Amino acid sequence: MKIAVNQENGIAYVQEKKIVISNVQSALDLMATISYEYGCNAMIINKEAIVEDFFDLRTRLAGEIVQKYVNYGMKLAIIGDFSAYSSRALKDYIYECNKGNDLFFVTNEEEANKLIENSK
Numbered sequence: 001m002k003i004a005v006n007q008e009n010g011i012a013y014v015q016e017k018k019i020v021i022s023n024v025q026s027a028l029d030l031m032a033t034i035s036y037e038y039g040c041n042a043m044i045i046n047k048e049a050i051v052e053d054f055f056d057l058r059t060r061l062a063g064e065i066v067q068k069y070v071n072y073g074m075k076l077a078i079i080g081d082f083s084a085y086s087s088r089a090l091k092d093y094i095y096e097c098n099k100g101n102d103l104f105f106v107t108n109e110e111e112a113n114k115l116i117e118n119s120k
Contacts, residue, residue: 005038009117012040013109020049027065031074041073042120044112047080055082057089070102075119077104077112 002015012034014020021027034043053059069076082094082105097103101119106112 003034003038005040006113009042009113010040011042011044011113011116012038014043014045014049016049017046018049019051020045021054021065022051024061024064024068028068031069031072035072035074042075042077042116044077044079044109044116047078047082050078055085055090057087057093062093066097066103075102075104075116077106077116079106079108079112081107 001020004013004015005011006013014030014034020030031043034040047055051061054062054065057063066076082090085091094105098105098115104112104115104119106115
């Protein structure tokens with residue numbers, strides 16, 4: 001897995017296009033790696049590296065993962081195009097998350113860095 005760390009702001013960028021987060025345990029494992037091996041408390045990940053069930057709120061996967069990340073103080077920004085999703089609930093979820101301080105849905109790395117830095 002390719003992970004780039006910005007030493008200036010302590011944000012890790014998981015630069016994978018294959019699925020890295022497939023369930024709660026893989027999300028916890030990734031968080032532990034980012035935290036303990038790289039010393040970061042924030043990460044950016046590509047949408048393609050997260051199993052599609054995450055974006056179907058009925059599965060509750062997003063809620064479970066996000067709750068773990070918030071509890072452990074790990075900020076998360078997901079980069080991708082979310083316009084293809086027609087779920088009103090997901091659109092509302094994305095809107096509310098982007099107003100908060102822990103989880104962000106963005107279109108590029110620069111936007112991810114800015115939101116994470118402003119939330120610290």
